[in-house]
Amino acid sequence: xxxxxxxxxxxxxxxxxxxxxxxxxxxxxxxxxxxxxxxxxxxxxxxxxxxxxxxxxxxxxxxxxxxxxxxxxxxxxxxxxxxxxxxxxxxxxxxxxxxxxxxxxxxxxxxxxxxxxxxxxxxxxxxxxxxxxxxxxxxxxxxxxxxxxxxxxxxxxxxxxxxxxxxxxxxxxxxxxxxxxxxxxxxxxxxxxxxxxxxxxxxxxxxxxxxxxxxxxxxxxxxxxxxxxxxxxxxxxxxxxxxxxxxxxxxxxxxxxxxxxxxxxxxxxxxxxxxxxxxxxxxxxxxxxxxxxxxxxxxxxxxxxxxxxxxxxxxxxxxxxxxxxxxxxxxxxxxxxxxxxxxxxxxxxxxxxxxxxxxxxxxxxxxxxxxxxxxxxxxxxxxxxxxxxxxxxxxxxxxxxxxxxxxxxxxxxxxxxxxxxxxxxxxxxxx
Numbered sequence: 001x002x003x004x005x006x007x008x009x010x011x012x013x014x015x016x017x018x019x020x021x022x023x024x025x026x027x028x029x030x031x032x033x034x035x036x037x038x039x040x041x042x043x044x045x046x047x048x049x050x051x052x053x054x055x056x057x058x059x060x061x062x063x064x065x066x067x068x069x070x071x072x073x074x075x076x077x078x079x080x081x082x083x084x085x086x087x088x089x090x091x092x093x094x095x096x097x098x099x100x101x102x103x104x105x106x107x108x109x110x111x112x113x114x115x116x117x118x119x120x121x122x123x124x125x126x127x128x129x130x131x132x133x134x135x136x137x138x139x140x141x142x143x144x145x146x147x148x149x150x151x152x153x154x155x156x157x158x159x160x161x162x163x164x165x166x167x168x169x170x171x172x173x174x175x176x177x178x179x180x181x182x183x184x185x186x187x188x189x190x191x192x193x194x195x196x197x198x199x200x201x202x203x204x205x206x207x208x209x210x211x212x213x214x215x216x217x218x219x220x221x222x223x224x225x226x227x228x229x230x231x232x233x234x235x236x237x238x239x240x241x242x243x244x245x246x247x248x249x250x251x252x253x254x255x256x257x258x259x260x261x262x263x264x265x266x267x268x269x270x271x272x273x274x275x276x277x278x279x280x281x282x283x284x285x286x287x288x289x290x291x292x293x294x295x296x297x298x299x300x301x302x303x304x305x306x307x308x309x310x311x312x313x314x315x316x317x318x319x320x321x322x323x324x325x326x327x328x329x330x331x332x333x334x335x336x337x338x339x340x341x342x343x344x345x346x347x348x349x350x351x352x353x354x355x356x357x358x359x360x361x362x363x364x365x366x367x368x369x370x371x372x373x374x375x376x377x378x379x380x381x382x383x384x385x386x387x388x389x390x391x392x393x394x395x396x397x398x399x400x401x402x403x404x405x406x407x408x409x410x411x412x413x414x415x416x417x418x419x420x421x422x423x424x425x426x427x428x429x430x431x
Contacts, residue, residue, distance in 0.1 A: 001045055008041035008145035044141035047084060048148050054082035057135055057152040059093075064156075065299065068127050068163040068249075068258075075119045076105070076135060083112040090138040091118065098126045099158070124160035126249060127257070127303050132156045161299040162258040165403045167266040170410035172328055172353065197221040232327030233272040234320060235264050236347075237302075239280060240311035243334025246364035252398075253307055256332045259357060259402045261302050263330050266406075268295045272328070276301065277320055279311045313340040317347050329354045330409070333382075335361045335375070341382040345389035354391045355409045358383050363398035 004012070018034035021027070056079040066072050074093065080086055089107040103120040110116055122132070133155040140147045197213040200220035213221035237260045238244075244253040264274050264286070274286035276298045282305075286295050313336060320329070329347055333356055336344065348354040362375035386393050394408045 001042075003045060003048065003146050003148040004041055005140075005144055005147050007143070008044065011037050011041045011145060040143070041145045044143055044145040048087070048139050048141050048146045055080060055086075055137065055139075055150065057137070057154065059133060059135065059154065059156050061132065061156050061158055065159045065161055065296065065303075066124055067161050068124060070160075071121050071123050072158055073119055073121055074103075074132060075117055077115060077117045078107065078110060078137075079115040080110045080112055085112055086110040087140040087142045087144075090140075092136045092138070093120070094133060094136065095122065096130045098128065098160075099124060099130055099132070122158070124158070127160045127162050127254075129300075129304050130158045130160065132158050159300055159303045161303045162254070162261040164265050165258065165262040165401075167262055167403060167406045169270075170407055172355070172410055197223055231270075231272045232275070233267045234275045234277055234327065234329045235260050235267075236316065236320065236329065236331035236333075236344075237276065237278050237305070238311075238313065238331070238333045239278050239305060239308045240313065240334060241307040241309055243311075243336065243361060244307065244359070244364075245335075245361040250364075252334060252359050252361040252364045255396075255402070256334065256357075256359060257302055257305060259332045261299060262402060262406075263332075264298050264302075265295055267328075267330075274298060277316070278305070278308075279313050279316045279319075280308045281319065283319065283322075314343040317343050320347055321349075327352070331356045332359070333357065334359050335379065336382045337378075338381060338385070341385040345386050345391065348390050354386075354389075356386050356391045356393050357396050357402075357405065358386070358393055359396045360398065 015038035022031035062073040091105040208222040
């Protein structure tokens with residue numbers, strides 16, 4: 001009865017007034033009217049209450065993971081499991097503030113044992129993990145005398161991954177030493193092993209007999225099982241709070257997260273087995289699924305990654321080398337102290353190609369001239385440290401497009417030019 005609307009309460013008040021008048025005036029017909037006025041809202045409340053417990057709800061997110069700036073479609077399906085039809089249904093799905101205002105949908109009538117679906121769209125402008133729901137349904141009778149509210153407990157999760165920028169194909173081969181010499185070679189692309197043979201063993205399939213080797217050896221030789229190798233790449237993301245500047249979606253950290261996601265998706269589509277590492281201890285592998293099919297774990301982590309107060313780049317070399325994956329290393333780095341730059345530079349060992357996107361995070365703020373000069377010197381020193389260790393360093397000023405910077409990862413000559421320019425700036429030499 002607490003669900004009676006203003007109209008329903010007016011009916012009850014009119015019934016009480018009519019009953020009192022009938023008793024005072026002795027009019028039996030007026031008493032019948034009072035009974036009718038009281039019965040209508042009571043019966044309406046009973047009908048709504050009965051329907052309240054015989055509704056089922058399900059929610060489908062299409063898709064369950066979107067990129068920043070993308071949209072997702074939410075489909076709500078309501079099933080009336082009773083024989084009685086419902087009145088007007090007002091649906092309100094609870095959403096976090098980042099996904100917009102709460103949608104309010106109206107379903108006029110749902111017949112007995114029937115189902116109906118309604119849908120709405122949400123737009124995600126900030127990455128993260130968001131809960132959609134629970135759904136609140138307001139049930140009313142056809143006369144609008146009673147309204148009851150029911151909240152379905154089921155909640156679905158929408159993951160908003162960082163923006164993934166399409167990247168152009170780049171040949172990531174070759175190795176550039178500190179002196180700028182180039183030694184062309186294949187980086188972490190091993191291909192498949194050539195056919196190797198061994199002696200025939202009882203039970204081996206005769207179709208695997210290698211007749212050429214058999215003729216040379218004078219005994220039956222069979223081909224070994226061929227085991228394909230995968231290209232491997234490690235993406236290092238700097239999550240230190242002191243390495244980044246700015247706030248909100250336009251902060252340097254958000255640029256770095258988007259760049260890391262773009263690199264991971266692009267290299268995975270190129271056939272690399274991806275590994276994501278941060279200086280806080282995160283170490284995720286994309287697995288060995290089909291190209292692009294197992295990158296979801298990395299994107300889900302990047303959707304929720306936050307700045308770290310205790311991050312330390314001096315331990316990152318030990319963490320990366322804890323697993324001897326080899327292959328390509330691509331780092332997205334913020335501002336670094338000299339000892340941190342040395343630790344990152346140590347990641348490059350013999351047989352490893354390292355590419356570093358070094359963010360000029362100070363450019364995300366408006367600093368006085370003196371502070372800006374100090375930050376520039378520290379930035380250039382870090383870049384020179386990486387270059388001397390054989391890294392390919394790409395500077396990232398504020399407002400840069402990652403898609404435009406990415407081709408520089410495959411141009412060694414440009415890395416040499418940047419090395420010379422930075423060396424002149426740091427040492428004060430003018431050429």
